[in-house]
Amino acid sequence: MAASAPGRRLRPLAALVLVLALAPGLPAVRAGQAPRPAERGPPVRLFTEDELARYSGEQDGQPIYMAVKGVVFDVTSGKEFYGRGAPYNALTGKDSTRGVAKMSLDPADLTHDITGLTAKELESLDDVFTRVYKAKYPIVGYTARRILNEDGSPNLDFKPEDQPHFDIKDEF
Numbered sequence: 474m475a476a477s478a479p480g481r482r483l484r485p486l487a488a489l490v491l492v493l494a495l496a497p498g499l500p501a502v503r504a505g506q507a508p509r510p511a512e513r514g515p516p517v518r519l520f521t522e523d524e525l526a527r528y529s530g531e532q533d534g535q536p537i538y539m540a541v542k543g544v545v546f547d548v549t550s551g552k553e554f555y556g557r558g559a560p561y562n563a564l565t566g567k568d569s570t571r572g573v574a575k576m577s578l579d580p581a582d583l584t585h586d587i588t589g590l591t592a593k594e595l596e597s598l599d600d601v602f603t604r605v606y607k608a609k610y611p612i613v614g615y616t617a618r619r620i621l622n623e624d625g626s627p628n629l630d631f632k633p634e635d636q637p638h639f640d641i642k643d644e645f
Contacts, residue, residue, distance in 0.1 A: 518614030520545050522567070525616065529566025530556045536613075540568035541602050543585065543619025544634050546610040568616050574598035585618055607634060 520538075525545065528538035530552065537549045537556060548555045548565065555565050563569075563578045568585035574594040575582050587595070612634055622628050 518545070519617055519620050520614050521617050525568070526566045530559070530562055531566075537565050538613060539565045540585070540616050541570050541573050541606050542598070543568060543570075543616045544602075544606070544612055545614040545616060546606050547613045548610050550610070568618070570598065573601055585616065 520540070525538060525540060528536055530537040536547050537552060538545050539548055539555065540546070553559055554561045556562060561578070563580070563583060564572055567583060569583045571584050571586055571590070572578060572582040574587060574590050574597055576597070587598070590598070615631075615633065620628055620631050
């Protein structure tokens with residue numbers, strides 16, 4: 474019985490080593506190697522209205538982008554919904570926050586302006602933003618309105634949706 478005790482102690486240790494070796498997301502560090510520093514996400518990209526308009530799905534082979542709440546999403550994987558001639562193509566190439574909140578494709582609603590929206594529309598906007606856009610589509614940048622103040626100075630309260638380590642002071 475004494476001979477089996479060391480084996481029992483090694484099994485949990487072996488299991489821990491196996492879990493650590495196979496666990497996704499944990500950095501792999503081998504003996505003699507220094508651990509890599511935490512990787513920063515892709516750089517924050519600022520889109521002007523004119524630049525965002527180039528990604529409306531009208532050109533073949535070009536990515537399709539749209540913005541909601543100033544966050545620019547790559548919706549190319551949903552081109553059957555957002556591509557040329559598709560039902561939601563009107564939302565692309567611009568910040569369509571109001572249209573998303575109101576579930577509207579009316580050209581007057583295809584804007585960033587949320588002035589006058591009801592509490593229910595604002596709640597719907599937050600829900601669709603989180604459950605649809607952030608859940609399904611990669612963030613590729615932010616609109617100038619989201620990052621900059623009206624006078625063009627940096628908005629020091631800006632925090633990206635996908636880069637919690639981001640500090641706007643590093644960018645300007």
